[in-house]
Amino acid sequence: MKIVKILESTRPIRSDIRNAYIDFSKMTLSLVAVVTDVIRDGRPVIGYGFNSNGRYGQGGLIRERFSPRLEESDPATLVDDTGENLDPHRIWARMMSNEKPGGHGERSVAVGTIDMAVWDAVAKIANKPLYQLLAERYGDGNANPRVFVYAAGGYYYPGKGLDGLRNEMASYLERGYTVVKMKIGGASIAEDCERIEAVLKILGPGQQVAVDANGRFDLDTAVAYARALSQYPLFWYEEAGDPLDYELQAKLAQGGWRRVGAHAAASLAGNGRFTTEDTESTEPDRRKQSSGSRSGKPLPFRPPCPLCSLW
Amino acid sequence: MKIVKILESTRPIRSDIRNAYIDFSKMTLSLVAVVTDVIRDGRPVIGYGFNSNGRYGQGGLIRERFSPRLEESDPATLVDDTGENLDPHRIWARMMSNEKPGGHGERSVAVGTIDMAVWDAVAKIANKPLYQLLAERYGDGNANPRVFVYAAGGYYYPGKGLDGLRNEMASYLERGYTVVKMKIGGASIAEDCERIEAVLKILGPGQQVAVDANGRFDLDTAVAYARALSQYPLFWYEEAGDPLDYELQAKLAQGGWRRVGAHAAASLAGNGRFTTEDTESTEPDRRKQSSGSRSGKPLPFRPPCPLCSLW
Numbered sequence: 001m002k003i004v005k006i007l008e009s010t011r012p013i014r015s016d017i018r019n020a021y022i023d024f025s026k027m028t029l030s031l032v033a034v035v036t037d038v039i040r041d042g043r044p045v046i047g048y049g050f051n052s053n054g055r056y057g058q059g060g061l062i063r064e065r066f067s068p069r070l071e072e073s074d075p076a077t078l079v080d081d082t083g084e085n086l087d088p089h090r091i092w093a094r095m096m097s098n099e100k101p102g103g104h105g106e107r108s109v110a111v112g113t114i115d116m117a118v119w120d121a122v123a124k125i126a127n128k129p130l131y132q133l134l135a136e137r138y139g140d141g142n143a144n145p146r147v148f149v150y151a152a153g154g155y156y157y158p159g160k161g162l163d164g165l166r167n168e169m170a171s172y173l174e175r176g177y178t179v180v181k182m183k184i185g186g187a188s189i190a191e192d193c194e195r196i197e198a199v200l201k202i203l204g205p206g207q208q209v210a211v212d213a214n215g216r217f218d219l220d221t222a223v224a225y226a227r228a229l230s231q232y233p234l235f236w237y238e239e240a241g242d243p244l245d246y247e248l249q250a251k252l253a254q255g256g257w258r259r260v261g262a263h264a265a266a267s268l269a270g271n272g273r274f275t276t277e278d279t280e281s282t283e284p285d286r287r288k289q290s291s292g293s294r295s296g297k298p299l300p301f302r303p304p305c306p307l308c309s310l311w
Numbered sequence: 312m313k314i315v316k317i318l319e320s321t322r323p324i325r326s327d328i329r330n331a332y333i334d335f336s337k338m339t340l341s342l343v344a345v346v347t348d349v350i351r352d353g354r355p356v357i358g359y360g361f362n363s364n365g366r367y368g369q370g371g372l373i374r375e376r377f378s379p380r381l382e383e384s385d386p387a388t389l390v391d392d393t394g395e396n397l398d399p400h401r402i403w404a405r406m407m408s409n410e411k412p413g414g415h416g417e418r419s420v421a422v423g424t425i426d427m428a429v430w431d432a433v434a435k436i437a438n439k440p441l442y443q444l445l446a447e448r449y450g451d452g453n454a455n456p457r458v459f460v461y462a463a464g465g466y467y468y469p470g471k472g473l474d475g476l477r478n479e480m481a482s483y484l485e486r487g488y489t490v491v492k493m494k495i496g497g498a499s500i501a502e503d504c505e506r507i508e509a510v511l512k513i514l515g516p517g518q519q520v521a522v523d524a525n526g527r528f529d530l531d532t533a534v535a536y537a538r539a540l541s542q543y544p545l546f547w548y549e550e551a552g553d554p555l556d557y558e559l560q561a562k563l564a565q566g567g568w569r570r571v572g573a574h575a576a577a578s579l580a581g582n583g584r585f586t587t588e589d590t591e592s593t594e595p596d597r598r599k600q601s602s603g604s605r606s607g608k609p610l611p612f613r614p615p616c617p618l619c620s621l622w
Contacts, residue, residue, distance in 0.1 A: 010375070022409040028375075054411050060371010061417065064321070064339075098333040100365050101526040102554035105414020106372065215412040243413035 001084060001125070002075030004044070006067040006114065007033040010057035017155035020185030020216035022054070024155075030057035030109070034117040036086070038125050047121025051113045058110035066095045066110050085125045088118045150210065150235075151175070154182020154199070162198045169199050169209070178207050179235050185213035185221075189228050196232055210235035217241050219248045226252075312395060312436070313386030315355070317378040317425065318344040321368035328466035331496030331527035333365070335466075341368035341420070345428040347397070349436050358432025362424045369421035377406045377421050396436045399429045461521065461546075462486070465493020465510070473509045480510050480520070489518050490546050496524035496532075500539050507543055521546035528552050530559045537566070 009031045015024040034047040051058065070078065073094055080087040095111050123130035135143035151172035154165060165182065172180045182199060184192040192211075199209045211234055217225060222240035229237055241248040320342045326335040345358040362369065381389065384405055391398040406422050434441035446454035462483035465476060476493065483491045493510060495503045503522075510520045522545055528536060533551035540548055552559040 022411060026409065055414070056376060058371075060369075060375060064371060065367060098337065100333060103366070103414075103416020103419070104555075106417035108414070244415075 001036060001038050001079060001086075003070055003078065003086070004035045004037050006062075006070060006117075007035065008059050008062045008067065008113075010059040013053055015157075017157045018186060019155055019183045019212070019214040021214045024053065027053050028057040029053055030059055030062060030113050032062065032113045032117045034114065034121050036121055036125065038121075040124065040127070045121055045124045047117040047119070047124065049113045049116030049118075049120065051109045055106065055109045058106055058113065061106060061110035062114065066114055069094055069097065070114075086118055086122050088115060088122060091115070091118050148179075149177070150179035150181055151177040152181045152212070154180070154195075156183060156186040162195065165195055166198050166202055170202055173202070173204070173207060179210060180207075181210040181212055181235075181238070183214065184211045184225070185216040189225060192225075193228055196229075196234075200232060208233070208235040210238060212238040213240050215239045215242050219245075219251055222248065222252060312347060312349050312390060312397075314381055314389065314397070315346045315348050317373075317381060317428075318346065319370050319373045319378065319424075321370040324364055326468075328468045329497060330466055330494045330523070330525040332525045335364065338364050339368040340364055341370055341373060341424050343373065343424045343428045345425065345432050347432055347436065351435065351438070356432055356435045358428040358430070358435065360424045360427030360429075360431065362420045366417065366420045369417055369424065372417060372421035373425065377425055380405055380408065381425075397429055397433050399426060399433060402426070402429050459490075460488070461490035461492055462488040463492040463523070465491070465506075467494060467497040473506065476506055477509050477513055481513055484513070484515070484518060490521060491518075492521040492523055492546075492549070494525065495522045495536070496527040500536060503536075504539055507540075507545075511543060519544070519546040521549060523549040524551050526550045526553050530556075530562055533559065533563060534566075537563075 010028050011031060013024065013027050013029055015027065017024050029051050032049040034049070036045045036047070038045040070091060076083070078086060078091050078094065080090075092111065092115055095114065099107065119130060123133050126133050129143075131143045135141055151169075153168055153172065157164075169180045169182065180199070182195065184196070187195070196209065196211065203209060211229065213222070213225065217240050219241065225240065226237065240252060243249070321339050322342060324335065324338050324340055326338065328335050340362050343360040345360070347356045347358070349356040381402060387394070389397060389402050389405065391401075403422065403426055406425065410418065430441060434444050437444050440454075442454045446452055462480075464479055464483065468475075480491045480493070491510070493506065495507070498506070507520065507522065514520060522540065524533070524536065528551050530552065536551065537548065551563060554560070
């Protein structure tokens with residue numbers, strides 16, 4: 001079997017929302033379809049993928065480098081040992097051939113979007129849900145029916161106000177989410193505290209709110225926010241500063257843990273206090289599972305006493 | 312004055328050369344022209360830029376995001392206070408607006424190529440060489456007439472052999488370069504040592520050779536190479552491992568310096584032993600000058616005794 005073609009379409013997801021760093025009025029994303037020659041119910045199996053917002057669609061990279069590498073490969077080198085399904089790892093290695101190490105930002109979006117579509121095709125060809133296929137290949141065969149998820153929203157937009165924020169968060173809670181996330185850092189500390197308090201007031205038992213600064217703060221501001229936030233039972237305080245500002249990350253880490261240095265970002269995320277979405281720190285060895293925000297265990301945001309000296 | 316248009320052309324620089332990580336048979340680069348409405352000698356001033364090889368041309372990002380942001384900006388926001396020349400810093404900030412922090416890999420090429428063209432236009436509009444303009448703006452007005460440069464080559468290619476390597480390096484020395492650089496890591500240690508020795512034999516007084524592994528090695532291999540290389544008076548040993556493999560970088564640093572952690576990469580480069588081309592570690596604050604390989608002072612590669620235990 002083989003990949004017949006790879007289609008990409010960059011689509012606008014125009015919105016007037018903004019976080020502390022970017023507005024989304026010109027945001028785009030990539031939709032990818034990996035078309036195979038496998039026929040199911042009289043139709044070709046097609047895997048679909050898309051990228052999350054924040055880093056824009058990557059049609060240029062996909063069309064110039066990653067799709068051609070796959071389309072020009074000997075199909076036999078992209079399938080598993082049975083020859084009956086795609087091998088996502090061989091495909092990923094082929095996409096990343098002739099690529100300079102490091103600097104994965106845009107590239108990880110391009111490769112990851114195709115990778116998502118490949119896994120979708122693999123599960124469809126195997127004729128089982130992807131979660132079941134993953135449990136069989138990498139676990140004990142029993143898929144975990146429970147996965148922690150949260151509702152990420154609480155963006156700033158013109159005229160939203162506290163009522164708009166409360167209504168948005170209430171709609172997530174009504175849909176069954178127990179954790180909601182809101183943006184901070186796009187307003188003053190006082191205003192953000194008011195926004196957080198508005199959300200805290202509508203939370204019921206077992207419900208929590210997380211905050212996300214999207215990497216906006218310098219060290220002084222990050223610490224000032226941490227001090228102000230320490231009065232609230234927040235779920236977490238995400239991406240306080242630039243993910244590549246190692247000095248800031250180290251100092252924030254030193255406030256909370258004795259471990260600093262190379263794995264500070266990972267330990268921050270794993271400990272649930274600060275988190276980061278820095279894609280390049282997890283990509284080099286994709287077999288290592290990220291302990292980042294989306295898979296992290298819910299740990300309460302509550303600074304231990306030794307922190308108070310920094311915060 | 313204003314930018315009239317920005318042109319980009321992605322061009323192949325096809326070659327059969329390869330380093331330890333990538334071959335260049337499908338390598339491309341971007342050529343950028345920033346066309347202004349300033350007329351000199353009856354013709355419009357145009358700034359030109361291009362990117363170095365290794366990360367491919369970035370026509371997609373340039374056309375989709377960075378050129379449109381400039382072309383849609385109020386021209387008055389992109390010029391300096393006199394209104395008579397472009398302001399590269401304002402232009403850079405505009406290009407980077409609505410961009411997520413971190414993950415600069417591809418983006419730094421796209422933005423940097425336009426940035427180069429902008430500076431070229433600025434110097435032409437000011438009617439003086441760029442080096443003189445920079446000395447006046449950021450130095451004491453006296454441009455340093457001497458800049459350290461070296462000849463980077465020594466790639467692997469089919470049938471090259473030791474004679475081919477020697478002839479190539481000799482041609483650089485004949486052109487006046489006192490430092491030449493060659494690739495390692497694309498062959499066995501024994502073969503690479505043979506290649507290095509072949510080059511060392513043609514060096515005259517005051518001439519040196521540097522080696523570049525292009526991020527290929529794991530820790531064990533990096534250390535094995537370091538041990539083998541310590542017998543030679545090399546100029547430097549560049550990019551031993553993946554720039555994002557913080558553990559490897561830290562351990563290599565611990566071999567040579569007491570400083571480890573956040574700024575390991577920078578200190579490695581500054582000390583001239585190991586160097587890195589990791590673009591994202593220098594971009595977040597572009598006002599901080601990189602101490603990387605291309606601007607670093609020539610320091611000899613010669614491991615002090617405490618290193619021998621690691622190497």
